[in-house]
Amino acid sequence: MGRLLTSKQITLWMAVAVLIIAGVLPLCLVLATSLADVGNYTSTLGNARIWGLFRTSLLLTVLTTVLAGFAGIPLGLLFARADLPMRRVLTFALSMPLLFPPYILAVGWYEVLGRGGLLAQWSGSSVGEVTSHWLFGLPGAVLVLTTAFLPVVLLLTMTYVNAVNPTLEQAARLSSGWPAVLRRITIPLAAPGVLLSLVLVFLLTMGEFGAPAFLRVAVFPVATFTELTAFYNFGAAAAAALPLVAVALLGLTMEQRVLRGKTFQFGWAGGREPSLLPLGRIRIPLCLLVTLLVLFLVGLPLGALVWRGLGLAALREAWDRAGGSAARSLGYSAVSATALAGLGFFLAYLIHRRAVVCWRWVDAATLLLFTLPGSVIGIGLIALWNRPSTNWIYATPAILVIGYVAQYAVLGTRTILAGLAQTSPAVEEAAEVAGAGWFQRVFGILTPLLRPSIMMSWAVTFIFCLRDVSLPLLLAPPGHDTLTARTMTLMANGSAELIAALCLLSMSLTAVPLIVYGAARRMWSKAT
Numbered sequence: 001m002g003r004l005l006t007s008k009q010i011t012l013w014m015a016v017a018v019l020i021i022a023g024v025l026p027l028c029l030v031l032a033t034s035l036a037d038v039g040n041y042t043s044t045l046g047n048a049r050i051w052g053l054f055r056t057s058l059l060l061t062v063l064t065t066v067l068a069g070f071a072g073i074p075l076g077l078l079f080a081r082a083d084l085p086m087r088r089v090l091t092f093a094l095s096m097p098l099l100f101p102p103y104i105l106a107v108g109w110y111e112v113l114g115r116g117g118l119l120a121q122w123s124g125s126s127v128g129e130v131t132s133h134w135l136f137g138l139p140g141a142v143l144v145l146t147t148a149f150l151p152v153v154l155l156l157t158m159t160y161v162n163a164v165n166p167t168l169e170q171a172a173r174l175s176s177g178w179p180a181v182l183r184r185i186t187i188p189l190a191a192p193g194v195l196l197s198l199v200l201v202f203l204l205t206m207g208e209f210g211a212p213a214f215l216r217v218a219v220f221p222v223a224t225f226t227e228l229t230a231f232y233n234f235g236a237a238a239a240a241a242l243p244l245v246a247v248a249l250l251g252l253t254m255e256q257r258v259l260r261g262k263t264f265q266f267g268w269a270g271g272r273e274p275s276l277l278p279l280g281r282i283r284i285p286l287c288l289l290v291t292l293l294v295l296f297l298v299g300l301p302l303g304a305l306v307w308r309g310l311g312l313a314a315l316r317e318a319w320d321r322a323g324g325s326a327a328r329s330l331g332y333s334a335v336s337a338t339a340l341a342g343l344g345f346f347l348a349y350l351i352h353r354r355a356v357v358c359w360r361w362v363d364a365a366t367l368l369l370f371t372l373p374g375s376v377i378g379i380g381l382i383a384l385w386n387r388p389s390t391n392w393i394y395a396t397p398a399i400l401v402i403g404y405v406a407q408y409a410v411l412g413t414r415t416i417l418a419g420l421a422q423t424s425p426a427v428e429e430a431a432e433v434a435g436a437g438w439f440q441r442v443f444g445i446l447t448p449l450l451r452p453s454i455m456m457s458w459a460v461t462f463i464f465c466l467r468d469v470s471l472p473l474l475l476a477p478p479g480h481d482t483l484t485a486r487t488m489t490l491m492a493n494g495s496a497e498l499i500a501a502l503c504l505l506s507m508s509l510t511a512v513p514l515i516v517y518g519a520a521r522r523m524w525s526k527a528t
Contacts, residue, residue, distance in 0.1 A: 015346035023406030026380025057220035076157025102148035103210035108301025160193025207373030309500025318501035336404035337462035344412025366410035374470025419453025
């Protein structure tokens with residue numbers, strides 16, 4: 001038993017060590033680098049322009065979070081608890097922006113509202129001047145980022161509403177109508193998930209780089225990125241990153257205090273399906289209204305991209321100039337997603353079973369790394385690995401894979417945690433009593449039971465690695481760039497048709513994990 005326990009502890013502590021080396025240690029090095037010279041703070045944080053950028057970022061973040069919550073929370077309640085027609089189709093359509101980088105929406109809106117866009121062609125160049133000025137500013141950035149992160153609020157609201165025990169709602173319906181049930185039962189029980197979604201939108205918007213850069217909105221993450229790429233000043237870049245770290249820590253503290261471990265306690269005992277709120281006469285008009293919203297937020301910019309970039313010449317040029325980058329994106333994302341699924345399994349196990357003394361810190365560290373901007377993690381990894389002794393890692397795509405593992409460990413972990421929460425510990429305990437070793441229990445019992453969660457973990461982390469912008473721009477070695485990095489670099493001098501075609505290529509790559517996930521599910525269902 002002692003030997004088996006040792007094998008288990010060694011494996012779990014190795015998973016913790018991977019997380020520390022990939023993410024925590026670089027973050028500590030960022031702090032140490034910035035503190036090495038007080039001049040880093042006086043020259044960077046003492047600069048009025050830097051704090052002007054911070055105020056702009058904060059305003060953009062607050063507006064985006066408020067609008068995403070204002071739209072996402074009612075839609076989440078509507079899709080989860082009302083008999084709205086086409087709920088699944090509308091949910092998928094509104095969730096599409098989560099599958100690709102936000103700058104793709106920005107490019108799509110440029111094809112609609114830009115000087116040479118559809119609106120200018122239909123209404124005249126004077127209208128195009130006005131709409132272009134509006135788009136390339138704070139309002140345009142708010143529109144793009146609200147659409148990009150609205151799915152976070154929508155999906156988490158639906159998840160937590162669906163996790164409410166329907167018997168509580170049905171009991172309340174005996175004495176109250178649906179409005180009172182939603183106000184007193186459903187919404188309060190789902191509130192932790194709703195608050196989590198708003199915190200995540202706030203932090204993701206605060207660290208977003210690609211869409212504001214395309215729309216020429218000067219935001220705070222640009223300061224960190226510029227200090228490193230333009231001036232190669234690690235100390236100043238690290239000092240500029242500290243406010244972003246402070247904001248992420250504040251968001252993490254709010255998440256921990258509000259949720260208190262409820263993040264992955266999904267599901268309810270029993271098999272009764274929740275009853276749906278009958279919409280009556282407003283059912284069809286409300287469906288049409290939501291459909292129009294989907295067409296405006298998602299259909300219009302993506303349709304404009306198809307209109308501009310679907311030409312044969314543009315697609316051929318996009319493939320010639322970025323086909324290799326697209327192939328590398330798929331390869332890097334597949335390797336990273338596989339590593340994240342494996343790491344996520346062991347981190348989820350040690351958190352759920354509380355198998356190591358620091359399990360709370362491990363959980364908090366994964367969430368902190370996810371909420372940090374990629375530029376902060378990239379700076380830390382460069383400072384840690386850019387040395388002659390570790391050049392065999394730094395000069396290869398392995399450094400990018402390490403960055404992905406640090407940034408997205410929480411996605412793999414929390415996805416598998418949701419599956420573990422639905423698995424009784426008695427299954428593993430019975431196998432242990434029967435004499436099965438820990439690795440036998442893991443690979444012979446837990447892995448088959450958690451296979452859907454593991455496959456979902458792989459697909460989710462693949463998509464997020466594929467859509468990342470900041471880490472490839474900072475970490476990808478010369479000649480090994482990804483499609484997102486190549487697209488961002490070509491935006492400066494590429495034609496509108498080329499950029500639109502590159503965005504379409506990026507969007508088409510997101511079909512890969514969905515196809516792989518669907519094929520794996522079918523194979524597994526046939527095997528069982």
